[in-house]
Amino acid sequence: MTVSTSESLELRTSEDIVLVRQAVRKKAVALGFGLVDQTKVVTASSELARNMLNYGGGGTVQLEVVQNDRRSGLRLIFEDQGPGIPDIALALKDGYTSGQGMGLGLGGAKRLSHEFEIHSTVGEGTRVSILRWR
Amino acid sequence: MERIPILKMGEFLLVTIQVDMHDRLALTLQDDLTSQIVKHHAKGVLIDISTLEMVDSFIGRMLGSIAGMARLLDAETVVVGMQPSVAITLVELGLSMQGIRTALDVEKGMAALKVAVLGTREDADDGIDL
Secondary structure (H helix, E strand, O other): OEEEEEEEEEEOOHHHHHHHHHHHHHHHHHOOOOHHHHHHHHHHHHHHHHHHHHHHOOEEEEEEEEEOOOOEEEEEEEEEOOOOOOOHHHHHOOOOOOOOOOOOHHHHHHHOOOEEEEEEEOOOEEEEEEEEEO | OOOOOEEEEOOEEEEEOOOOOOHHHHHHHHHHHHHHHHHHOOOEEEEEOOOOOOOOHHHHHHHHHHHHHHHHOOOEEEEEOOOHHHHHHHHHHOOOOOOOEEEOOHHHHHHHHHHHHHOOOOOHHHOOOO
16 A cells, blocks of 8 residues: 555644644545545544544544555544543443443444544554555 | 624524634633523524535534533534535534534524423413514
8 A cells, every 4th residue: 555645734723723733634635536535534534633633632634545456545544642532442342431422432433434543652652553445 | 802693593593504613712602502502591502504615623613512502501403505515524524413403594593492492381372483
């Protein structure tokens, strides 16, 4: 898999979540995603961006257009230097929230993506990566 | 401060969400709507989301909160015009929007509100002309 283009956005305020959604939509449209696929990846990005802001204190979002020999896709990497997640399995469970959300963010983003990876170290931060193929 | 306009139409309040709302704007709308329901003694709230290209769990929760608060204030809420791609995504996300009445478009939403609000009254025939 090769990365053909890459772009990075800072996420510090709730207004930035809107900018992330718009940037993701633009990339998805440019890649030729259908409307449903666009909506899924934009919605997943919104959930992860809000999580990162609320629980990780903000961070960066990397938007990558990736390619393998058969198809292209959009990979989004959310990285924060927040407190980290002690129990990832619990955090992925629907309905579990340590804050005021609905507890759908991580699990929902996973369901809306083709590939999902999460790495978190308590005291260091969290990195969530999702990929949606065209 | 940026606000989403709320229109009054007889006993109903109408909101058309046309911008990609940031979280604070969504919360402001929630506050504005509840105070307008009380101020105008509104019996129904119609929220048109036909131009919304995305509803995430935050906006979904906000719509549910509005419906719940409105119910406590004796008003019905109908959410209209959800795009099919948004509906598909919401279900996959895990948000079933239970407790929220929906209609396909503004016209059908208005009809549903009239039935819900006026249908329970004896003077239902004197319904509002729109």
